[in-house]
Amino acid sequence: MTRTTPPDSPVHAVRAVRAVRLGPRSVVALALVSAVGVVFFGWPLLADSGSELTAHAGDAPWLFGALLPLLVAVVVATVADSGMDAKAVAMLGVLAAVGAALRPIGAGTAGLEPMFFLMVLSGRVLGPGFGFVLGAVTMFASALLTGGVGPWMPFQMLAMGWFTMGAGLLPGQDRIRGRLELAMLAAYGAVAAFAYGTIMNLYGWTIVPGMASGISFQEGAPLHENLVRFLAYCAATSLGWDLGRAVLTVVLTLTLGATLLRALRRATRRAAFEAPVTFEDPDRPPPGEAPHRPHVLH
Template sequence: MTRAIRLGPRSVAALALVSAVGVAAFGWPFLAPPSAQVNAHAQDAPWLFAGVLVLLVAVVAATISESGLGPKAVAMLGVLAATGAALRPLGAGTAGLEPMFFLMVLSGRVLGPGFGFVLGSVTMFASALLTGGVGPWMPFQMLSMGWFTMGAGLLPFPDRLRGRAELALLAAYGALAALAYGTIMNMAGWPFLDPATTNLGPAPDAGLATNLARFTAYCLATSLGWDTGRAVVTVLLTATLGPPILKALRRATRRAAFEAPVTFDGLTGSDDRTRRGLSRPDPGPARRAGDGGRRE
């Protein structure tokens, strides 16, 4: 069992850069000095969104150039993104019932981490346009979903991992990643809490340990129920719909990639001319005897 789309050095560099930008965007409240203005973070969202789009294009370009994929693969990426965006409104986020996450897990598994990251980000962008969820939180959703899908592509691919073992791995990853997605997204809204009105908000004058404790309490009090529902739905859909979808995705990915060019090794000069149609080989004595000795 091999990956349909492999990562090259340029793809790895582009993914590392966009992930570094995302980690800085999410994690700065924990390391901000007491003099920092938390509300100034809201003004960074448009710039972060523009930077994410540029880096997504870089990831796509690097992956395509290194893997030999062409328009068919990009079209398949668009189809999967549109499908994921259409799945999101079905649950509307009610009690964490979000069926799009299981498709991201399966697609990331097949497409690999590079295209998986782009697929997750583009899917979240398209779903935000579809549901009217455009706002300063959107670039953070794109980054989080990109990491979610990329992680599925980074899972191990041993030959013995087939069938139920693979589904169990994907289901377990989907559950953990669904919980992690909700936790990461909490980091986008948590800095806006007013510490004067709640003891769950960030405390600029406190240290890292205090802010981590407050953030953990905030997650447990606000989003744990939603995140658990998302994890359960992802596991159930992965276990039930995973086998046919994985098979279809792998088949579509093989057909989307360009076929390997045909090469002729060890040909002599006359054989090479024959292959290119420049000359025809001698049909041999048997052929000449059968057609009355006529030569073309």
């Protein structure tokens, strides 16, 4: 006897929550804040010898002053583009608090920082706009929690914002699920963990004096020579930390990622950030039409 599947069965429709989409205003706001960040991170490499611009430590207050209103602009633009309400901001606050609490767990231990795992998965579910704000706010909250407030803090906020935003920009939001998605997120987490460390090295490399001449920043030197010194600096000072961060992010993503992704998507759906996508079974009849019942053989 052939068993037929009822038309109301979940087999006929699979519901998935998409990450929050970027609208035109969100794109403009993110492009602006990213451009500001690139300038603040990268201009020492292009400054002439003797230029006052190479006093890199003195630009932190200016960057922090520019970053806060730009973060607000990203939130406002994303909310305006997608029609979200206060529940979205509340969810961001909860995730930022959890991320800030996770950071001290591995701080000072070979780069083992579990908050990066949470940022990858949250960025995937929330999308690039809110992912950027979540990363920056989480780093700000963790600095207050651990007493890590200093001239490096706005640079950490920008770097973590880019880290989380990148997860939201990964392809296949509506199609890639299961093990393939976890593998993609783990690979991104590994690469982005090294990228985060490299970006932060660019800040520290230009202001820390007394290093060996082969790896120290040389004001006014040709760009290619300073880049070689910078790569040597990264290998000598932070490679071990970046490796530990990458390995922990991969392990946590592959072992706990599926459970956390389901929880985040369920919370996002209940908060009504965006209507879920429904993948219809092509064999399911249109509404109001009697289902086709196959001939039953005994």
